[in-house]
Amino acid sequence: DSLYTYAEHVFQAQKMRAQVGQINVNSSLFSGAPINGVQLIPEQGLAQDTQGVTINGIARTHQARVEVRQSGQIIYTAPVNAGAFTLENVPIIRSNTDLNVSVVETDGSTTTFTVPAVSFNLRELTPAGLTMSIGRVRDTTSDYSLPWIYNISDGWKLSENWLAQASGVLAQDYQAAGGMLQWLPTNKWTFSGSMLGSKASFGESLQGAKSELRASMALPGEISLDVSTARYSDGYRELTDALNKDAYEYQSSSSANIAWNHNLIGTFSLGYYTYQATDNNNDSRSIMASWGKTFKYASITANWQHAVNQDDENHNGSNDDDMFYINISIPLGEQRVGAYMRNQGDKTTYGLQNNGSLSKDTHYYISADRDAKNQQNSFNGNLNSNLHYTQLSVGGGTDGDNYRNYNATFSGGIAAHEHGITFSPYTIKNTFAIARLSEPESGIEIATPQGRIWTDRWGQAVIPGLTEWRKSRVEVNANTLPKSMELANGIKNITVAHSAFRVLDFNVLNTRRVMLTVKRPDGSWLPKDTSIVDEKNNYLVSAVDSGRVFITDVGDNPALYAADDDMNRLCRIHYTLQKTQDKEAFYETAKGVCQ
Numbered sequence: 199d200s201l202y203t204y205a206e207h208v209f210q211a212q213k214m215r216a217q218v219g220q221i222n223v224n225s226s227l228f229s230g231a232p233i234n235g236v237q238l239i240p241e242q243g244l245a246q247d248t249q250g251v252t253i254n255g256i257a258r259t260h261q262a263r264v265e266v267r268q269s270g271q272i273i274y275t276a277p278v279n280a281g282a283f284t285l286e287n288v289p290i291i292r293s294n295t296d297l298n299v300s301v302v303e304t305d306g307s308t309t310t311f312t313v314p315a316v317s318f319n320l321r322e323l324t325p326a327g328l329t330m331s332i333g334r335v336r337d338t339t340s341d342y343s344l345p346w347i348y349n350i351s352d353g354w355k356l357s358e359n360w361l362a363q364a365s366g367v368l369a370q371d372y373q374a375a376g377g378m379l380q381w382l383p384t385n386k387w388t389f390s391g392s393m394l395g396s397k398a399s400f401g402e403s404l405q406g407a408k409s410e411l412r413a414s415m416a417l418p419g420e421i422s423l424d425v426s427t428a429r430y431s432d433g434y435r436e437l438t439d440a441l442n443k444d445a446y447e448y449q450s451s452s453s454a455n456i457a458w459n460h461n462l463i464g465t466f467s468l469g470y471y472t473y474q475a476t477d478n479n480n481d482s483r484s485i486m487a488s489w490g491k492t493f494k495y496a497s498i499t500a501n502w503q504h505a506v507n508q509d510d511e512n513h514n515g516s517n518d519d520d521m522f523y524i525n526i527s528i529p530l531g532e533q534r535v536g537a538y539m540r541n542q543g544d545k546t547t548y549g550l551q552n553n554g555s556l557s558k559d560t561h562y563y564i565s566a567d568r569d570a571k572n573q574q575n576s577f578n579g580n581l582n583s584n585l586h587y588t589q590l591s592v593g594g595g596t597d598g599d600n601y602r603n604y605n606a607t608f609s610g611g612i613a614a615h616e617h618g619i620t621f622s623p624y625t626i627k628n629t630f631a632i633a634r635l636s637e638p639e640s641g642i643e644i645a646t647p648q649g650r651i652w653t654d655r656w657g658q659a660v661i662p663g664l665t666e667w668r669k670s671r672v673e674v675n676a677n678t679l680p681k682s683m684e685l686a687n688g689i690k691n692i693t694v695a696h697s698a699f700r701v702l703d704f705n706v707l708n709t710r711r712v713m714l715t716v717k718r719p720d721g722s723w724l725p726k727d728t729s730i731v732d733e734k735n736n737y738l739v740s741a742v743d744s745g746r747v748f749i750t751d752v753g754d755n756p757a758l759y760a761a762d763d764d765m766n767r768l769c770r771i772h773y774t775l776q777k778t779q780d781k782e783a784f785y786e787t788a789k790g791v792c793q
């Protein structure tokens with residue numbers, strides 16, 4: 199079984215991407231469905247008017263990786279150094295959907311935050327573009343025969359401040375259509391309204407509509423407000439719901455979220471969510487609040503959640519246990535020490551945790567918990583190591599006196615290419631490359647958009663991902679080269695298409711430098727300023743005090759001669775080097791006799 203297996207191709211002139219195989223329908227208004235078929239979608243990276251946004255954040259460790267997602271899809275990645283960072287002109291897919299940003303630290307920990315769509319500060323609206331698909335529904339819970347379906351979506355820019363979108367779904371025993379109107383009165387406020395209708399006749403005949411209103415506003419004082427409400431009539435169904443008799447139904451839903459960021463007080467957010475169900479199901483309401491503040495020597499976060507379920511049939515309300523979590527984290531150099539408390543109902547857990555680096559590529563996490571109600575202790579630990587060609591994670595823990603757990607995981611990727619097979623410690627994406635040194639040398643570090651990579655014994659390394667249609671920078675860390683090796687050009691900036699593969703060659707020169715101390719047969723030093731020539735009488739260098747002669751690359755000039763001012767050979771310099779070159783020495787030393 200597989201989730202998605204498909205082939206795709208980008209038509210650059212048309213700025214469209216074609217997908218064939220096991221795919222998921224892309225629709226701007228409907229939820230879509232998994233199908234076996236073909237789909238045409240816009241290639242957003244090729245849009246001339248694609249606008250980017252600015253993202254600010256903080257990374258704890260050097261060479262952390264930032265991943266930006268929109269609608270669950272990774273749209274941008276970049277390595278950042280420790281401290282505050284700013285990513286300029288990050289491309290987005292939709293102007294009305296929040297960005298989820300993950301900062302993946304080199305110790306394996308991840309910090310996530312959301313960039314609300316209201317903060318994008320875009321100058322203008324951008325339509326989604328034409329999308330079409332046709333195929334047969336697959337891998338869906340269904341009480342009926344899986345149908346063939348056709349989907350189409352498109353968007354139009356009506357003016358500088360107005361955008362319209364429309365979508366349609368056509369299948370045997372199911373039809374749906376809808377539209378959305380979006381208004382951007384300023385670059386800080388967005389309003390949208392949509393109306394969708396569906397008709398299904400797989401079993402009983404169902405017909406209904408869904409209406410939705412949304413508003414996102416950036417208010418003065420770094421306050422953002424997002425509200426939405428949706429109303430479903432009894433007969434409205436998405437395609438996957440219409441195929442399932444037992445699909446969960448809602449009559450209406452609403453949400454409101456307000457966030458406030460203050461330099462002194464910190465970041466605070468409050469959200470309220472409600473779902474009103476049909477008579478056969480329960481309503482649900484929840485309130486979530488969070489607060490966080492970073493001080494000079496510590497950071498504190500607190501989260502609270504309160505949920506209420508309402509049984510309409512019995513008219514009985516019941517409160518779920520509230521959940522509360524607070525964490526205090528103190529950085530100590532490369533380590534972090536923290537204390538936390540979790541509470542849900544009558545169960546309270548206290549704990550201590552510590553995480554940090556044992557080396558540049560090995561990181562650990564340990565924690566100890568105490569269950570105040572059951573008087574039980576639990577301990578957990580994990581060790582993550584980047585072995586340069588794979589990643590190893592081992593861990594274990596105890597929970598009380600009777601439970602033990604152990605785990606070990608290898609992860610990474612393998613690339614087969616014309617120059618061999620190369621292992622990667624990271625997952626290899628659709629668009630990737632191979633970096634190759636002109637000399638086989640292992641352990642050379644290379645910085646890529648996906649993080650640090652290292653060459654294998656053949657001087658090759660997998661660049662696991664490149665930014666599509668935009669410039670990607672790949673740089674060899676010259677400090678990791680042996681001292682005997684010189685780098686001609688260690689930086690390459692490349693722009694590649696979607697699902698492209700490239701081989702990047704870096705020229706290095708492996709030299710063998712030697713400092714000779716040369717004497718004449720009578721034991722006296724070779725005179726100062728004596729010329730040294732090679733087998734072809736090419737001048738190389740002149741002797742200095744005490745018969746010292748420095749040869750920049752003896753590998754190309756094994757035969758050395760002393761010559762007079764007229765370049766007449768006086769004698770040959772005889773010397774012996776070690777059989778194995780010391781690559782970590784800038785130069786070797788040897789004694790020579792000119793006779």
